[in-house]
Amino acid sequence: QDFVKKAPKIELHAHLNGCVRRQTLFEIAQRKQINVDFSIFDLRNIRGAFSIFQLIHQVLGDLSDIRRVSREVLEDFRDQNVAYLEIRTTPKSCELGTYTKEQYLATVIDEIQQFQQQYGHKMQARLLVSIDRGRPLEDAQSTFDHILKLKNNNLIVGLDFSGNPTKSTFKEYEQLLEQARKEGLKITIHVAELEGDEYIQESLDIVNFKPDRLGHFNFYNQNLYNKVRQLDIPIEMCPTSNFYTVNMKSLSEHHFKEFFYQGHTINLNTDDTCVFDTDITQEHFKMIQAFNLSTDEFKQLLIRSSSMIFDQAYKPQLLQRINEYFSNHQK
Ligand code: 5GP
Numbered sequence: 001q002d003f004v005k006k007a008p009k010i011e012l013h014a015h016l017n018g019c020v021r022r023q024t025l026f027e028i029a030q031r032k033q034i035n036v037d038f039s040i041f042d043l044r045n046i047r048g049a050f051s052i053f054q055l056i057h058q059v060l061g062d063l064s065d066i067r068r069v070s071r072e073v074l075e076d077f078r079d080q081n082v083a084y085l086e087i088r089t090t091p092k093s094c095e096l097g098t099y100t101k102e103q104y105l106a107t108v109i110d111e112i113q114q115f116q117q118q119y120g121h122k123m124q125a126r127l128l129v130s131i132d133r134g135r136p137l138e139d140a141q142s143t144f145d146h147i148l149k150l151k152n153n154n155l156i157v158g159l160d161f162s163g164n165p166t167k168s169t170f171k172e173y174e175q176l177l178e179q180a181r182k183e184g185l186k187i188t189i190h191v192a193e194l195e196g197d198e199y200i201q202e203s204l205d206i207v208n209f210k211p212d213r214l215g216h217f218n219f220y221n222q223n224l225y226n227k228v229r230q231l232d233i234p235i236e237m238c239p240t241s242n243f244y245t246v247n248m249k250s251l252s253e254h255h256f257k258e259f260f261y262q263g264h265t266i267n268l269n270t271d272d273t274c275v276f277d278t279d280i281t282q283e284h285f286k287m288i289q290a291f292n293l294s295t296d297e298f299k300q301l302l303i304r305s306s307s308m309i310f311d312q313a314y315k316p317q318l319l320q321r322i323n324e325y326f327s328n329h330q331k
Contacts, residue, residue, distance in 0.1 A: 056274070128156075
């Protein structure tokens with residue numbers, strides 16, 4: 001596990017507020033005298049996750065909370081030896097009116113910039129802005145307008161489409177995502193998270209849109225699988241999160257096997273460290289164990305991950321760090 005922990009890893013699918021430290025969440029809740037129902041943390045499936053997000057958003061009601069959480073999340077990934085991180089978050093205004101969407105985004109960006117100055121040599125961090133399908137289209141439009149204003153800022157490298165998959169449809173947001181693509185933003189979309197015919201159809205719509213990356217891709221039929229393979233769209237996999245969503249008996253059932261051994265470009269991520277009580281080392285370690293991956297296969301996995309990053313300018317350095325690590329360390 002130490003070998004995996006020290007390896008320069010790549011995290012591309014982590015939701016900022018879903019990665020708040022539990023301790024921090026409890027501390028802030030206590031200070032604000034917000035009652036936390038601890039039992040919701042036992043419900044580690046997608047529905048349970050959404051009640052946890054609700055609680056997190058309720059507790060983190062001040063800009064100072066957002067600042068603290070941003071800093072701590074960056075530090076946590078750094079301490080797991082992540083060499084390159086794309087953290088994603090949904091810009092929001094506080095329901096109690098203590099901050100606006102612009103202030104929210106500015107705060108997260110400011111924290112990333114400060115981090116970069118101090119620790120950029122250890123971990124490079126970039127931002128993906130999330131569009132929440134659980135909110136109205138106008139909300140997504142206003143988020144997009146804010147991004148355009150911040151475009152010269154090199155930290156925002158892409159757009160993520162996420163939120164409760166039972167709400168609204170991809171089609172409603174397609175035009176906006178197309179506009180974002182025309183503006184030069186890379187696109188990653190949560191897809192096939194749930195089982196059912198209606199989701200298969202939506203997943204086909206999403207894959208046909210040809211996003212730069214796909215998130216999760218839990219449930220598919222042969223046609224959907226062939227399409228993703230043929231279009232060669234990289235997949236961000238989140239083993240522990242997928243384990244609970246799919247209700248697997250063991251991680252060896254993970255769809256990793258249907259992609260990794262075919263040479264498909266995939267990587268491993270945490271999704272929400274707070275919700276799934278995990279970290280990026282564990283995500284790799286568990287899969288190495290589940291599939292008995294060799295050191296060479298682990299290296300291959302990191303190399304494929306590095307080809308998925310949205311800030312392609314950093315790729316050569318990342319590859320160099322991976323190669324150096326594996327040539328200098330014997331397992
Ligand atoms: P935030 O955007 O507030 O920083 O992070 C939490 C949000 O990320 C959630 O409210 C939800 O919109 C999104 N999110 C986190 N994990 C998942 C997931 O597994 N699936 C989907 N569809 N959305 C998620």
